Amino acid sequence: MSDPTLLRVENLVKHFSVDRGMFRRPATLRAVDGVSIAVGRGETVGLVGESGSGKSTLGRCIVRLIEPDSGRIIFDGIDVLGLRGRALRAFRRRIQIVFQDPYGSLNPRMRIGPAVREPIEIHRLAPRAAADERVAQLLQEVGLDPSYARRYPHELSGGQRQRVGIARALAAEPELLVLDEPVSALDVSVQAQVLHLLRSLQERRGLTYLFIAHDLAVVRQMAARVVVMYLGKIVEEAPARAIYTDPRHPYTSSLLSAVPRPDPTAPGRRIVLTGDPPSPVTRPSGCVFHPRCPHPLKDDRCRTEVPALRKVGGSQTACHYAAEMDGIGV
Amino acid sequence: MTMLLAVRDLTTTFETADGVARAVDGVSFDLAEGETLALVGESGSGKTVTALSILRLIPEPAGRIAPGSRIEFAGRDLLSLSPRELREVRGAEIAMIFQEPMTSLNPVLTVGTQIAETVLAHEAASKREARERALDMLRLVGIADAESRLKSYPHELSGGMRQRVMIAIALVCRPRILIADEPTTALDVTIQAQILDLLTDLKRRLGMAMILITHNLGIAAGIADRVAVMYGGRIVEVAPTVDLYREPAHPYTDGLLRAAPRLDGPDRPTPSIPGSVPPATDWPSGCRFHPRCQYAWERCQSEPPLLEAGPARTARCWLVDEPARRKP
Amino acid sequence: MSRLRLGITLVSLLAIVAIIAPLIAPYDPTVQLDLATLRNAAPSFAHPLGTDLYSRDLLSRLLYGARISLLIGLLAVAISVSVGTSVGLVAGFSGGVIDIVLMRIVDAGLAIPKIFILLVVLALWEDVTVAVLIGILGFTGWFGVSRIARAEVLSAREREYVAAARALGAGPIRLIARHILPNIAAPIIVAATLGVGQVILVEAGLSYLGVGVPPPQPSWGNIIRDGQDLIRTAPWISTTAGLAIVLTVVAFSILGDGVRELLDPRER
Numbered sequence: 060m061s062d063p064t065l066l067r068v069e070n071l072v073k074h075f076s077v078d079r080g081m082f083r084r085p086a087t088l089r090a091v092d093g094v095s096i097a098v099g100r101g102e103t104v105g106l107v108g109e110s111g112s113g114k115s116t117l118g119r120c121i122v123r124l125i126e127p128d129s130g131r132i133i134f135d136g137i138d139v140l141g142l143r144g145r146a147l148r149a150f151r152r153r154i155q156i157v158f159q160d161p162y163g164s165l166n167p168r169m170r171i172g173p174a175v176r177e178p179i180e181i182h183r184l185a186p187r188a189a190a191d192e193r194v195a196q197l198l199q200e201v202g203l204d205p206s207y208a209r210r211y212p213h214e215l216s217g218g219q220r221q222r223v224g225i226a227r228a229l230a231a232e233p234e235l236l237v238l239d240e241p242v243s244a245l246d247v248s249v250q251a252q253v254l255h256l257l258r259s260l261q262e263r264r265g266l267t268y269l270f271i272a273h274d275l276a277v278v279r280q281m282a283a284r285v286v287v288m289y290l291g292k293i294v295e296e297a298p299a300r301a302i303y304t305d306p307r308h309p310y311t312s313s314l315l316s317a318v319p320r321p322d323p324t325a326p327g328r329r330i331v332l333t334g335d336p337p338s339p340v341t342r343p344s345g346c347v348f349h350p351r352c353p354h355p356l357k358d359d360r361c362r363t364e365v366p367a368l369r370k371v372g373g374s375q376t377a378c379h380y381a382a383e384m385d386g387i388g389v
Numbered sequence: 390m391t392m393l394l395a396v397r398d399l400t401t402t403f404e405t406a407d408g409v410a411r412a413v414d415g416v417s418f419d420l421a422e423g424e425t426l427a428l429v430g431e432s433g434s435g436k437t438v439t440a441l442s443i444l445r446l447i448p449e450p451a452g453r454i455a456p457g458s459r460i461e462f463a464g465r466d467l468l469s470l471s472p473r474e475l476r477e478v479r480g481a482e483i484a485m486i487f488q489e490p491m492t493s494l495n496p497v498l499t500v501g502t503q504i505a506e507t508v509l510a511h512e513a514a515s516k517r518e519a520r521e522r523a524l525d526m527l528r529l530v531g532i533a534d535a536e537s538r539l540k541s542y543p544h545e546l547s548g549g550m551r552q553r554v555m556i557a558i559a560l561v562c563r564p565r566i567l568i569a570d571e572p573t574t575a576l577d578v579t580i581q582a583q584i585l586d587l588l589t590d591l592k593r594r595l596g597m598a599m600i601l602i603t604h605n606l607g608i609a610a611g612i613a614d615r616v617a618v619m620y621g622g623r624i625v626e627v628a629p630t631v632d633l634y635r636e637p638a639h640p641y642t643d644g645l646l647r648a649a650p651r652l653d654g655p656d657r658p659t660p661s662i663p664g665s666v667p668p669a670t671d672w673p674s675g676c677r678f679h680p681r682c683q684y685a686w687e688r689c690q691s692e693p694p695l696l697e698a699g700p701a702r703t704a705r706c707w708l709v710d711e712p713a714r715r716k717p
Numbered sequence: 718m719s720r721l722r723l724g725i726t727l728v729s730l731l732a733i734v735a736i737i738a739p740l741i742a743p744y745d746p747t748v749q750l751d752l753a754t755l756r757n758a759a760p761s762f763a764h765p766l767g768t769d770l771y772s773r774d775l776l777s778r779l780l781y782g783a784r785i786s787l788l789i790g791l792l793a794v795a796i797s798v799s800v801g802t803s804v805g806l807v808a809g810f811s812g813g814v815i816d817i818v819l820m821r822i823v824d825a826g827l828a829i830p831k832i833f834i835l836l837v838v839l840a841l842w843e844d845v846t847v848a849v850l851i852g853i854l855g856f857t858g859w860f861g862v863s864r865i866a867r868a869e870v871l872s873a874r875e876r877e878y879v880a881a882a883r884a885l886g887a888g889p890i891r892l893i894a895r896h897i898l899p900n901i902a903a904p905i906i907v908a909a910t911l912g913v914g915q916v917i918l919v920e921a922g923l924s925y926l927g928v929g930v931p932p933p934q935p936s937w938g939n940i941i942r943d944g945q946d947l948i949r950t951a952p953w954i955s956t957t958a959g960l961a962i963v964l965t966v967v968a969f970s971i972l973g974d975g976v977r978e979l980l981d982p983r984e985r
Contacts, residue, residue: 123884148886151886152885155885163876164877164878164881166878166900167878168899168900169896177887177891178885178886181885181887181891182886216666227881231886246604247606247648247649248644248645248662249431249661251650251658251659252661254661258658273577276651276652279650279652280655280658281658300656303652313579314578314579317578318652319605319608319610319611320611320652320653321634321646322634323610323611323613323631324634333583335547335580336577
């Protein structure tokens with residue numbers, strides 16, 4: 060427990076090859092392009108980005124559902140990418156993932172009880188006789204009646220299914236949970252229930268969360284630190300307070316500005332980004348954000364020179380003109 | 390203000406394995422010329438079925454609009470139109486856009502052809518004129534390089550551009566009402582902002598009325614004149630937008646507003662509404678929200694009607710009658 | 718649901734008849750009762766469906782024929798479904814070279830007309846017994862099933878619940894047994910049910926051509942063959958056996974459709 064950092068991702072790269080038809084060479088999709096993050100024990104780090112940002116690919120690399128091309132993932136001092144076979148399977152217990160879609164991530168032909176018991180069986184975490192007792196405890200812990208063990212996933216509501224997904228991840232007794240858009244498929248009133256549950260589980264079990272989401276307003280409720288990704292790169296990383304009050308990257312402020320507010324008297328959006336995010340296949344030169352960037356100082360440097368992450372104000376920001384952000388913030 | 394659309398006692402039922410689902414159950418509302426009404430609700434509230442019922446797009450025979458329902462558009466009863474008369478209304482006078490622009494566009498036809506076809510289906514225009522109109526529409530919905538985009542196929546466009554094309558198809562015949570069913574739910578938040586701004590702008594320029602269906606109170610706040618909140622197949626509250634957000638009359642509206650995550654709120658999870666939406670085959674008796682309501686008392690065993698809750702607003706809640714029961 | 722019930726009723730009736738054939742058949746189906754007086758006798762009280770060229774009781778032959786037809790159909794399909802599912806699982810789950818090699822074999826198997834393979838093999842086989850026939854029908858019938866199984870595995874493999882199980886640390890055997898197999902079972906069960914009717918039809922065809930069930934054992938196919946020269950004078954011989962085949966194939970088709978409806982998750 061000496062090292063306060065539980066997870067350290069160093070310069071992770073994952074490229075996919077994209078078929079472009081019979082007569083063209085496959086293109087390279089740079090889903091994750093040199094990303095480094097660190098997550099401390101008991102901390103919640105929010106990972107924010109739109110589709111194509113690479114946030115989900117990064118999450119899946121960390122739980123080793125996707126093999127990264129290069130880079131390092133160090134978990135509690137262990138080089139995760141070096142693990143193979145039995146050692147890998149045993150290691151998987153320590154990092155668990157909760158998926159976005161509670162409909163797709165539960166086997167439709169498996170009752171809830173066996174689904175939650177499965178990790179206990181795989182990792183032999185309890186003797187056979189005690190496993191059912193353990194399942195009942197877990198279901199109660201996530202706010203479900205133990206009688207749900209006999210039901211099938213299709214007999215549950217979306218929120219209940221997501222609770223099952225969480226119970227199943229907890230059954231493995233993990234230290235880190237990768238939460239991949241855990242509430243974005245749920246109704247607003249149910250979202251809040253699940254977020255409350257995740258918060259209380261974290262307090263009770265001392266869990267560490269990597270909370271992946273596209274919704275900055277949801278991340279705000281959960282994360283102490285926020286990492287913003289765009290086209291496979293980190294554009295800004297900062298304590299939550301700084302991100303929401305004093306964003307240093309123009310993409311972060313545009314994202315904040317785009318979130319619809321449940322307040323009809325709120326002033327209108329100040330920044331509306333033009334155009335679509337370019338596809339990660341045809342990434343722009345220089346700063347990947349420059350074609351859509353609303354920053355008034357945008358110039359040739361942005362088109363040619365890739366900005367490095369550097370400390371500006373309370374943030375780590377990859378923008379040449381981060382220091383001059385005042386005035387276009389939200 | 391003249392009423393362009395009047396929906397009265399709309400009830401739409403579906404035969405399911407678990408029995409008859411009353412997905413929409415006695416819904417009434419009006420839409421004025423040029424007005425934007427947001428139908429807000431969670432999944433299973435009946436908001437999409439309401440919209441589909443207006444255009445009679447309910448898949449029969451599993452689903453049907455119950456006798457006694459009335460939908461009057463500009464003085465005509467849409468429910469008694471012949472299939473041919475109905476086709477003349479659809480697309481030309483009332484148009485609809487859907488959540489998923491990829492599946493609502495035909496993948497084997499170019500964008501230009503799809504817009505032009507809508508014109509040819511409803512108007513006595515030549516092919517050349519239809520093509521011109523398609524080009525104008527693409528420019529109107531803000532598609533850069535419209536000329537060459539006419540020849541694009543849907544899969545060559547991004548999600549945001551596809552939704553712009555859907556809007557172009559919907560608006561090419563200048564309908565008087567646009568029904569937008571979760572038009573930005575499948576889109577990224579920066580693209581969502583673009584589409585919402587586009588809809589606001591087009592509504593102003595074309596003077597059409599709009600029914601916006603959304604689960605997102607933030608989206609409704611930015612675009613609607615009036616908001617109708619649905620729960621359990623019924624409208625539970627209708628109010629001018631500003632009033633509704635300032636002082637929600639129905640506990641469900643209040644709960645939704647408190648649950649909505651906000652950028653300017655506290656940095657911990659918002660209060661939630663306990664329980665979940667009951668299935669449409671088994672609505673609770675009495676007030677449909679009472680099993681989840683913190684204020685529920687004996688009176689809620691009988692269902693309240695839509696009660697007058699202020700100027701131009703109504704709510705289906707006994708608290709309107711007995712405001713003292715509302716704790717601070 | 719009604720289709721399923723109808724299918725189950727018809728198939729159970731057939732199965733019951735086949736099982737209790739020895740109890741209800743009035744005669745031994747292979748015994749030539751009286752070659753002098755009982756050849757091609759018309760239906761009578763003693764022989765409700767008459768007798769054949771060799772004075773054997775036709776009703777008894779028909780009942781015992783059901784026994785053989787169903788036995789061949791069920792066992793041959795059991796073989797082809799087991800082989801086909803295993804091959805499809807291995808090909809779909811491992812992918813790569815193994816997948817390519819296995820699927821080319823399957824393509825070859827599907828490309829050659831099955832009746833041609835069967836005729837050649839059966840013509841060359843020294844003495845064909847019912848067991849041999851089952852084996853040959855089973856081992857030539859799995860190609861289609863393996864295609865179905867492979868396609869289902871490929872789509873099931875990409876499902877998020879499989880990823881979820883992998884993230885939990887599940888090994889390949891658990892992934893296949895608990896997460897993939899149960900979810901690909903439905904179309905395979907449907908194919909198997911429909912397959913029984915098809916195999917019975919093929920068996921009847923082979924027996925009709927004289928290379929199937931060896932005489933004097935009764936099979937619906939060789940009953941038709943026995944009756945074909947007498948179709949004008951004793952039409953009941955071929956037609957009753959033909960009707961039995963039609964009824965059986967239809968019964969399994971109805972059952973197959975019923976099972977498909979039952980297992981379709983969209984019905985829920």
